[in-house]
Amino acid sequence: MRSVLATYQAETGQLFNLEATPAEGTSYRLARLDRRLYPDIITSGTNEPYYTNSTHLPVGYTDDVFTALEHQDELQLKYTGGTVFHAYLGERVTDTATCRRFLQMVMHNFRLPYFTITPTFSICPEHGYLSGEHWTCPACGRETEVWSRIVGYYRPVKNWNKGKQEEFRERRGFRPVACRHGQTGRSAN
Known part of the structure; x- marks a missing residue:
């Protein structure tokens, strides 16, 4: 695909981008349509069908x-734009020095262009911020917003749409x- 882009760029003098598009809505919509048209097709999702965005790993892979x-x-x-690696942690990182070492390790050992550290958090109308995924507040039992x-x-x-949920x-x-503990991880080639 990149060589085709290079050919088009040479022929037209225009720049083209190979992008890893997120497709938040279409990943659900197309999986739903495919399941209806092709009942034996394999999609992600137990209750609601969805496709994993772009070339990301399946969400339960590791x-x-x-x-x-x-x-x-x-x-x-391989992409020339629109790509990102999300490190979904599930809860906030409280040890900033160790997190900084982790970020440095990633930046020194991997070449991917963009990455995020993505904790999940919840908001209780009574108690405010809660680290991690809590559908009800552990202190008062009220429904929270995750x-x-x-x-x-x-x-x-x-x-979110049903597929993204x-x-x-x-x-x-x-x-x-x-x-949290500053593991050095494995070195990339």
Whole structure:
């Protein structure tokens, strides 16, 4: 695909971009249509169908951030834009010095262009911020609003489409130990 882009650029004098588009809405819509048209097709999602965005790993593939980084590193370099690796942690990182060491390790050992550290958090109307995913407040039992990143931005999970909500339910967060305890991880080639 990149060689085709280069050919088009040479022929037209215009720049073209190979982008890893997020497709928040179409990943659900197209999976739903495909299931209706082709009942035996394989999609992600137990209750609601969805497709994994772009060339990302399936959301339940691994809880080891280094395994995921090693898999995605070369692949994400093929894009000329719109690509990002999200390190879904499930809860906030409280040890900033160790998290900084983790970030430095990623930047020195991997070449992917963009990555995020993405904790999930909840908001209780009475008690405010809660670290991690809590559908009810542990202190008062009231319903909370769970927030996480849907591709590039934070939104309340309840406002996502049904396919993205299913993806969130099936998402396997990375073990936060790498940020908490400063593991050095494995070195990428």
